[in-house]
Amino acid sequence: MPHWLSSVLGELRRDRLATAAVTIVMTYLLAALLAPWIAPGDPNSQDVVGRLQGPFWDQGGALAHPLGTDALGQDLLSRVIYGARASLLIGFLVVLVAGTFGTVLGVVAGYRGGRTDQIISRITDIQTAFPGLLLALTILAVIGPGETNLVIVFAINGWMVYCRTARSQTLSIREQPYIEAARAAGSRQRTIIFGHIIPNLASTLVTLATLELARIILAESVLSFLGVGVQTPSVSWGLMIADAETYMTTNPWLTFVPGAALAVLVLAMNVVASWVRTIADPVQRSRESIARA
């Protein structure tokens, strides 16, 4: 086991809440990856006779549909598992695209300085001042809903935070003596950026990416709920909650199941992010963890 991994695992053991959170996130990841094999059935197979069944421990529930069925008789457990796929896939793609784009721009702005920095920073500022979600809704209304378009819209809306973070970190790293030494020794710009600056950004970016992943998953659920996100026959928790709205008063269970799936994942991710931040930031760590008593 590499050294950094064993030290991360060591840190993890100290914090039971973080351990639980990491386990939950891993479970969701596995469920999303293995959905076709572990889901009890086809998420879209309808059964008008067996509609609106309760969970198996409830009156009228059956083990065939452990979490019951929705208004079309579709198996809730299978839909929740497939829903994890859509959420995580969209989340990861957006973080990948927006994160790469924003980080590169931020590093370039921070490293080059001068006019480059000014232009990039202005664009970042201006776009941050945009009413993001409203514009996202507008763009989706025009180009149409669907997973690909969601990823595009979120990526366009989400790169600025990476750019700002990468820029400010690069600015401080650039002034470090060892970077100046590398520059003086004639290291090439690319070597300095990829060899020194990016590795130093890593822990901050991991924290940021985890937080953003959680945020995107929430945003995806909102847009799907509003009808401009994921569309049937794809499965999404937000879409499931939208479908459940009609039955909110008679069958609240239909809201709770996808709602809980969503909230638990996002909460676990936020716990992981705050834990990563504490172990990665020595200042925060000394300030907060000095008191173990």
Add this chain to the structure above:
Amino acid sequence: MLTFLARRLAYSLIVIGGVLVVVFVTTRLIGDPARIILPATASQADYELQRSRMGLDQPILAQFFVFVAGAVRGDFGESLWDRGSSAMGLVVERIPATLQLVFAGVGLAMAISIPAGILAARRPRSLLDRVITLLSLAGFSVPNFLLAMVLIIVFAVGLGWFYTSGFGTIRHLVLPAVAVALPVAGRMTQFVRSTMIDEFSRPYIATARSKGVSEPAIAVRHALRNAAIPILTLGGWEFTRQLAGYTVAVEVVFAWPGVGQLASQAILRRDFTVIQADVFLVAIIVLVINLIIDLLYTVLDPRVKMV
């Protein structure tokens, strides 16, 4: 002071211009308003006629100037759905309800998060801190529309304390405001906590203690006063974020007659003029609020010299 204001205004104009460009590009170039207005059965001739009537056959730049000239006067034409009503008029009508919801929601969030954040920051890593931190994480891990539905199920349907939907009285306002507030309160509590931990560790706090100032007075008069600017900044940011789309889903669930609900309907109906007016007006309100916050800085911090 004047230069500062001038610069902020110029900056705001650039943002407004950017918003107009994006709105124009998406609704005019990518979308096709003429096609939307006409029934699916319309002939090619009808389509051409509709295009020229809407000015869509003009050169793009000319179209843009007409669009901007209208926007400056607040005129985006009539609603494509509700013929005869001005798009801007529909939006303006709905603004007060949304402002009420956002004020109540963000105000409630601040009322929760400031004391909670201070309590957590007093003893980092204590049991109380861990409980508050976990609750605040939970707060912003639940999307507000889900919260809205759970609140309806429990407090409106189950207990019957509040209304499930509608607008007007305080009993209508409570549940939507709580649904808006809790995720905001979660984020803000985390922020207040870390800002206050920073402040509590500063030397001037030790000085205040050495003067015999009591702990509550240290927290409020000294630490919170110094943390006020970042907290206010975040509060303002949350406020504008809510305005800029985050209340849409809550308004839909509670049938709240605000701009969010209007925007959601307009999007589903492809009512582009209303969408344009909505985005434009919200962008302007957001910028005005940001300007007010900038001005508040000078009141709160004597060191901020606006040059």
Add this chain to the structure above:
Amino acid sequence: MPDPTTNPGANPTANAVVNPATGRAPLLSVEGLRTEFPTRAGVFKAVNGVSFIIDRGETLGIVGESGSGKSVSALSLVRLVAPPGRVVGGRVMFEGQDLLAASDKELRRVRGGRIGFVFQDPMTSLNPLMTVGDQLEETLRLHLGLKGAAARGRAVELLKHVEIPAAESRVRAYPYEFSGGMCQRVMIAIAIACNPALLVADEPTTALDVTIQGQILALIKDLQRELSMALLLITHDLGVIAHMTQRTAVMYAGRIVETGPTSALLGRSLHAYTRSLMLCRPTASDTTSRLLTIPGQPPNLAQELHGCPFAPRCPMAEAACTERDPELLELAASHTSACIVAQRDGLSAVVDRLPAGGGSLAGSAR
């Protein structure tokens, strides 16, 4: 001066610590003070059994490297150590009151009222968003009940007292409008606002320019005489100690290792650590670097220490030094030392092996 903790039987009536030199109770007596910080690596014993007394109007210097526990000791007197740090043992008697047993409310009356504090970095020690007048008036209101014009008038008076020019207008200024030296004058004004019996000055000049340092020290000395305050002066600078204090305690690794009259302590030190400190001190001609550097690192205070804590860095350490825990013993008149070698072989042994460097300190005027 016998140390109360090393001779627990010497004080049968625990409430009546008497200074044998004066025959009266001292203004402040500290016995076996212990302050700890729980950390991941273990319990960090920042202050480990510190005892000293200060008489009315007297000046005691505490000297040591950073991390020796001298600042924490001073803060512990009125339980000002920031959590998670906490005072876990000892007794602090001040004007007949046991401060470690006092309620929070009683303590707040002492802080800023009977004991004034001046800290190291004046620029950050004042609240940046309050005018200096408001910060002075806060103390006046809390302890003297002064409000409004009365408080403002007294604040102006105090600013004049610490020699701030144009006090009537500067009272409305914010700390950022002041230089470091001026901020420190304001801090001093706050500290003396209620005529305290004791002024605690924790490295009051360390963050200041050399030219300002002398002025601030002179101001403190004048005010002390004028208000007949006792002064607890904490510093790492032996020159300041020589200039300002009558008695000195040397701290190392959370303990006091040597105490004595300042002239005796600096002239004929009875502890290898004090000697080493003086060896490191720059000579009068070399005023550029004031940092004390002794080879090696102070011990990790989160671990259990055996023997003399200085032994690992001590040039004259012997087997005995690591075998038993040293005690503070009176080796000369009012001069105690915890140096095991000095206790056995006497002063000459230390002088022979470690000649004092850095020129003559005792009585050196700056």
